[in-house]
Amino acid sequence: MSKELYLKELERCLRHLPAEDRQAAIDYYRDYIDDAIANGDGDESEVIAKLGSAEELSAGIITDVAISSLSSEESSSTQDDTGRTDKKVKSKHNAATTIWIVILAIFASPVALPVAITLLVLMMVPIIVVASVLFAFFVCMISIIPSSLVLLLSGISILSSQTGNAIVLIGNGLTSLGLSGFIMLFIVWLARAVARAFKAIGRWIVGIVSKKREKV
Amino acid sequence: MVYQLGSGLLDACVLSGVSHGDAYGYTLTQQVRNVVDISESTLYPVLRRLQKDGYLTTYDEAIAGRNRRYYRLTDSGKVKLDEAVRDWESFSSSVDALLMGGNNNE
Numbered sequence: 669m670s671k672e673l674y675l676k677e678l679e680r681c682l683r684h685l686p687a688e689d690r691q692a693a694i695d696y697y698r699d700y701i702d703d704a705i706a707n708g709d710g711d712e713s714e715v716i717a718k719l720g721s722a723e724e725l726s727a728g729i730i731t732d733v734a735i736s737s738l739s740s741e742e743s744s745s746t747q748d749d750t751g752r753t754d755k756k757v758k759s760k761h762n763a764a765t766t767i768w769i770v771i772l773a774i775f776a777s778p779v780a781l782p783v784a785i786t787l788l789v790l791m792m793v794p795i796i797v798v799a800s801v802l803f804a805f806f807v808c809m810i811s812i813i814p815s816s817l818v819l820l821l822s823g824i825s826i827l828s829s830q831t832g833n834a835i836v837l838i839g840n841g842l843t844s845l846g847l848s849g850f851i852m853l854f855i856v857w858l859a860r861a862v863a864r865a866f867k868a869i870g871r872w873i874v875g876i877v878s879k880k881r882e883k884v
Numbered sequence: 885m886v887y888q889l890g891s892g893l894l895d896a897c898v899l900s901g902v903s904h905g906d907a908y909g910y911t912l913t914q915q916v917r918n919v920v921d922i923s924e925s926t927l928y929p930v931l932r933r934l935q936k937d938g939y940l941t942t943y944d945e946a947i948a949g950r951n952r953r954y955y956r957l958t959d960s961g962k963v964k965l966d967e968a969v970r971d972w973e974s975f976s977s978s979v980d981a982l983l984m985g986g987n988n989n990e
Contacts, residue, residue, distance in 0.1 A: 693928065695953070699910070699953055700909050700913075703910035704910055718924050720923075720925070725925055732928075732929035
């Protein structure tokens with residue numbers, strides 16, 4: 669197989685990866701093949717045979733991108749408290765991309781299709797459950813904030829005529845505003861816990877997948 | 885050989901290879917392959933990770949009508965390598981003592 673054909677094939681196998689990761693891998697292996705030939709390792713087809721098929725090579729690349737995507741997000745979240753400037757450099761992929769790459773890694777691996785689907789479900793269930801809970805809390809917030817504002821405003825409007833009732837209304841309004849603040853904090857806390865849990869699950873799954881690949 | 889390089893030691897070998905200058909993917913791979921049996925594709929993710937962590941930078945140089953990507957150690961890469969060498973010295977001498985020291989309990 670010629671170098672160009674091999675790299676085309678590799679590009680096709682990596683087509684679902686983020687463009688930057690795909691291009692970096694192709695550039696590296698283009699260099700690698702040229703250098704192997706220049707160093708007398710054989711002609712194009714011999715050097716390519718040593719690298720293995722484009723599918724095998726791409727499966728390894730995808731798994732490694734998944735691992736680094738899961739770990740780079742972790743380092744960015746630990747740096748959250750200290751320095752925000754580092755964050756953008758370190759976290760290369762957002763959460764959705766990470767989920768996507770982990771799914772790719774599962775399907776690029778040599779595990780059987782039923783196993784792949786099971787792993788996928790394992791990963792998706794917590795995400796869906798938690799997304800629903802977060803959504804429910806979000807809806808609560810949306811309903812609480814306007815109603816507490818109405819309480820506050822009506823309290824203020826009758827402050828001079830019915831001072832007693834007005835204070836009760838204002839008190840209730842402030843209480844529910846405070847409550848929604850707590851819910852907000854809870855949502856943030858929950859979202860962070862979920863992100864950590866997802867990364868742990870993702871690393872576990874990718875670990876299984878990459879072990880499986882090494883054995884083959 | 886029954887022994888394998890863990891990922892920490894592999895990182896150290898790559899950093900050391902880069903520290904000698906003019907290092908690119910193919911030569912680094914062959915240097916490590918002279919010592920342990922790794923596949924031709926082992927080093928790509930290692931180099932990429934070390935680069936992402938800021939231990940390595942790259943530069944391109946024109947060679948025979950194309951650009952070859954070279955790797956260079958950054959300052960934090962030098963620190964990391966020194967650390968790894970120190971760790972290896974203490975680890976390897978402990979293993980030496982254990983394997984070859986004989987019975988020192990008396």
